[in-house]
Amino acid sequence: MQNLPRQFKQEQGTFFGIPLTHITYTSSVIPIILIIWAQSYIERAINKILPKMIKGVFAPVLILMITGIVGVLLIGPIGTGLGNILGGVITWLNQFAGWLVSALLGGFGMFIIMAGGHYALIPIATQNLAQVGFDNLMMTGLLPGNMAMAGAAFAIAMRTKSNGYKQYSISAAVTALLGVSQPALYGVAIPIKKAMTAIIIGGFIGGLYAGIVGVKGFALSDPGLAALPAYISPDGSWGNFINTLITMVIAFGMTFALTYFGSYEELSQEEIEEITVNQ
Structure with a gap:
């Protein structure tokens, strides 16, 4: 994994003492997909818990806040790890069977x-x-x-x-x-x-x-x-x-x-x- 592009490498920081993984979301896909998927469940839970009277004001704020925290601390790093694995597998396979990678991308790239x-x-x-x-x-x-x-x-x-x-x-x-x-x-x-x-x-x-x-x-x-x-x-x-x-x-x-x-x-x-x- 030494040859991975910089945006696939993990750099540590902290959030109230919790280690963070630096992710460049503009060049990553899987973390974003996972975060949006998790947000759908967070939104359902918030809408069930909050009373209808205050839902219109507080629901969007809570959904955004919780999704942001969970995404940065948990889901983003998991997605980055999956992306690292996928990138490593594609790169490895391309070194030993490049013809197969080209055929698969040509047929299933859509x-x-x-x-x-x-x-x-x-x-x-x-x-x-x-x-x-x-x-x-x-x-x-x-x-x-x-x-x-x-x-x-x-x-x-x-x-x-x-x-x-x-x-x-x-x-x-x-x-x-x-x-x-x-x-x-x-x-x-x-x-x-x-x-x-x-x-x-x-x-x-x-x-x-x-x-x-x-x-x-x-x-x-x-x-x-x-x-x-x-x-x-x-x-x-x-x-x-x-x-x-x-x-x-x-x-x-x-x-x-x-x-x-x-x-x-x-x-x-x-x-x-x-x-x-x-x-």
Whole structure:
């Protein structure tokens, strides 16, 4: 654990004599998720205990105070410990089976994004760039996942009969190609389960290829078309860049084909309106 980024290291302080763990919450995810989960129980307990007459005034104050204390003293350190373990496992696995990590991130990275866990990969990628000059974790694994979501979104745009959803899907596909996959994730992958299955398959195969040939990123960016210069090797060779393009074609093409030629059931008008209403 000596090589963990600074924000994963534990620095001791005290709170009325109780040891504290210093946590940089802006670059951590698991502690925040756990604190919010605990707050839901604290809020229920406070609302049951306080009389209705004073609940509106004192409940928010007590919930915030208790959550803050419990979070700083207990839940935050537990979450940081879990994050340390997760980061250590990913780093260890990446050293001995990088191809597997790339394949798993390519196929199942969207679930990590849903949980906000992709932010936990950024410090590891930053450390890799600082120590060895390249990143073969986030920049390698999330790239095929983004391309797979773009492929699915483009296929749905060609199959849907709704003009509004067609425009949304095209926009989501373009943003995924550029490295921002959330619109395709929440507007296509989650509502259409068969598209999600295609994304998993296409992203996994693309990530597997990227891991086997050793695709690397030489600068930190959102993995996508806009980040292509980051995959050009500093020594001037083009092998890594070409393999990056092949990875993108595999993930995008396979997912597009599976989604376009597979069975498709149009979403209801209510579902489409719910997805596109804020677009």
